[in-house]
Amino acid sequence: MKIYQPEYWEDPHSPVDQAGRFFLLKLRNAGRALYILAEALFWIVTLRAVWQRRKEVVRQCFVCGVKSLGVTAVVALFTGMILSLQAGLFFKQYGQAVMVGALVAETMCREMGPFMTALILAASVGSAMAAELGTMNVSEEISALQVMSINPVRYLVMPRLLAMIIMCPALTVCTNVVGILGGMLVAYTQLDVSTQAYYDNAMRYLQNKEIWVGMLKSVVFAVILTTVACHEGLSARNGAVGVGRATRTAVVTSFLLILMTGYFITRFFY
Amino acid sequence: MLELQNISKDLGGKTILDGVSLKVNRGETLVIVGPSGTGKSVTLQHMVGLLRPDQGRVLVNGEDIHAVPGRDQERLRGIFGMLFQSGALINWLTVFENVALPLYEKTQLGDGEIRDLVQRKLEMVGLSGQGHKYPAEISGGMKKRAGLARAIVHDPQILLYDEPTSGLDPVMSRIIDRLIRELQRELKVASVVVTHDLQSAVTVGDRIAMLYEGRIIEDATPKAFMASRQPFVRDFIEAQFGRAAAPAA
Numbered sequence: 076m077k078i079y080q081p082e083y084w085e086d087p088h089s090p091v092d093q094a095g096r097f098f099l100l101k102l103r104n105a106g107r108a109l110y111i112l113a114e115a116l117f118w119i120v121t122l123r124a125v126w127q128r129r130k131e132v133v134r135q136c137f138v139c140g141v142k143s144l145g146v147t148a149v150v151a152l153f154t155g156m157i158l159s160l161q162a163g164l165f166f167k168q169y170g171q172a173v174m175v176g177a178l179v180a181e182t183m184c185r186e187m188g189p190f191m192t193a194l195i196l197a198a199s200v201g202s203a204m205a206a207e208l209g210t211m212n213v214s215e216e217i218s219a220l221q222v223m224s225i226n227p228v229r230y231l232v233m234p235r236l237l238a239m240i241i242m243c244p245a246l247t248v249c250t251n252v253v254g255i256l257g258g259m260l261v262a263y264t265q266l267d268v269s270t271q272a273y274y275d276n277a278m279r280y281l282q283n284k285e286i287w288v289g290m291l292k293s294v295v296f297a298v299i300l301t302t303v304a305c306h307e308g309l310s311a312r313n314g315a316v317g318v319g320r321a322t323r324t325a326v327v328t329s330f331l332l333i334l335m336t337g338y339f340i341t342r343f344f345y
Numbered sequence: 346m347l348e349l350q351n352i353s354k355d356l357g358g359k360t361i362l363d364g365v366s367l368k369v370n371r372g373e374t375l376v377i378v379g380p381s382g383t384g385k386s387v388t389l390q391h392m393v394g395l396l397r398p399d400q401g402r403v404l405v406n407g408e409d410i411h412a413v414p415g416r417d418q419e420r421l422r423g424i425f426g427m428l429f430q431s432g433a434l435i436n437w438l439t440v441f442e443n444v445a446l447p448l449y450e451k452t453q454l455g456d457g458e459i460r461d462l463v464q465r466k467l468e469m470v471g472l473s474g475q476g477h478k479y480p481a482e483i484s485g486g487m488k489k490r491a492g493l494a495r496a497i498v499h500d501p502q503i504l505l506y507d508e509p510t511s512g513l514d515p516v517m518s519r520i521i522d523r524l525i526r527e528l529q530r531e532l533k534v535a536s537v538v539v540t541h542d543l544q545s546a547v548t549v550g551d552r553i554a555m556l557y558e559g560r561i562i563e564d565a566t567p568k569a570f571m572a573s574r575q576p577f578v579r580d581f582i583e584a585q586f587g588r589a590a591a592p593a594a
Contacts, residue, residue, distance in 0.1 A: 211435075211436075214431055214433060215429045215430065215431060215433040216433045216434070216435055216436075218390075218395055218429065218433065219427070219429055219433035219435075219492075219495075221395060221422075222393050222395070222422060222425060222427045223422075223446065223447040223450070223451070223495075224419045224422045224423055224447075224451060225446070225447070225450045225451070230450070
């Protein structure tokens with residue numbers, strides 16, 4: 076891992092100066108985050124490093140996946156129910172309530188499933204990653220690793236990234252299924268759509284492309300939120316305040332990037 | 346063995362180090378003292394390559410640690426062991442796993458060899474039987490000793506100590522001092538100790554250097570240091586021991 080020297084800038088002289096510095100700072104952070112990502116991907120491709128850190132990869136899979144399953148399932152259930160209710164009431168006016176299955180299934184698999192899963196993971200696991208690495212940074216544990224010639228990206232970032240790349244799509248599949256079932260529950264109890272009709276419509280209109288685009292999104296979101304969280308954590312300075320700032324920045328930046336990237340991926344494929 | 350040649354470093358528009366030159370030989374302990382914020386820890390970070398100097402060179406066995414390629418820099422870092430101020434133990438690993446970490450990551454030793462080696466080092470620092478505990482379950486002094494065991498587990502040639510007695514009670518401070526001295530005798534390493542605890546400096550040091558406003562203003566044996574006529578050195582000594590108790594210049 077490249078060791079970045081601490082930087083201290085003089086106070087800005089004017090608003091233009093301030094804006095320029097803000098832009099340069101964001102650009103520099105993006106560059107550093109991409110550097111960390113490239114290095115972590117290199118270690119993932121170098122399978123030996125993955126094998127050496129397999130226990131940590133499994134532990135991170137448990138943290139990312141199993142521990143997030145409950146909250147993801149609840150959010151997915153209600154997302155599906157809301158979608159079904161909103162769309163169903165509209166469709167019902169035209170006697171097309173049966174179409175609600177198609178809408179819920181397509182929306183969940185292509186948009187809401189990956190999006191909601193990534194947001195939950197960014198808020199829970201991403202923030203925890205930033206806080207954990209940030210605390211390690213301010214308590215000199217990262218420096219200790221560097222002195223021991225242990226690459227922090229290989230040791231800390233690589234297992235987290237790999238675990239997230241594995242678990243985010245897996246959780247997305249769960250989100251999709253639970254969301255569609257939530258929609259089915261509302262359709263059956265409040266829209267008078269039989270479960271068979273709901274299922275048939277969902278399957279008829281849901282295409283493979285929807286599922287794969289959703290899976291692609293979930294992988295991209297996993298990479299984004301892990302990279303942002305790890306970069307912010309590894310850049311944390313100034314004790315507890317710095318860790319708090321890193322955590323907040325990680326969550327906000329992940330949310331924004333996930334939202335924007337989601338749009339562009341959909342735009343690219345449709 | 347370890348030499349700093351004319352090191353200068355600015356941080357935030359402030360000169361932290363201004364032409365610092367120091368040399369430590371094999372089997373020698375150099376203590377760097379000085380008030381807080383004078384760049385003692387920054388000096389240590391330059392020694393191990395965590396910070397790059399604006400000017401000057403850091404020579405480790407004759408090689409400039411900042412000029413060599415990455416792989417060689419890694420090799421040179423392997424010469425060092427460092428005890429951090431807080432111990433810097435990885436929180437989710439036990440004391441045993443922390444000490445074993447550099448061996449698991451950087452060597453091809455088998456589990457049995459690593460276990461024996463770690464047990465031996467834990468015994469050296471008086472932590473045998475404590476290896477199963479997590480950092481959160483042990484005291485500050487034990488954390489420092491565990492950090493020390495980790496620093497020496499790969500038999501380094503140079504040991505760096507960043508404030509080894511800070512935050513410890515006087516009894517534990519003297520225990521750590523004694524440990525540093527014992528390790529010095531047993532391992533025959535070059536040691537650099539950064540501290541503002543003058544009593545500790547006199548106990549463990551073969552030479553004491555005082556860093557003040559980014560410059561080395563005194564570099565002498567403990568006896569000569571305590572008798573120094575430098576006004577800032579006198580102030581520092583008297584601030585710690587009191588005017589009456591401080592040895593006369």
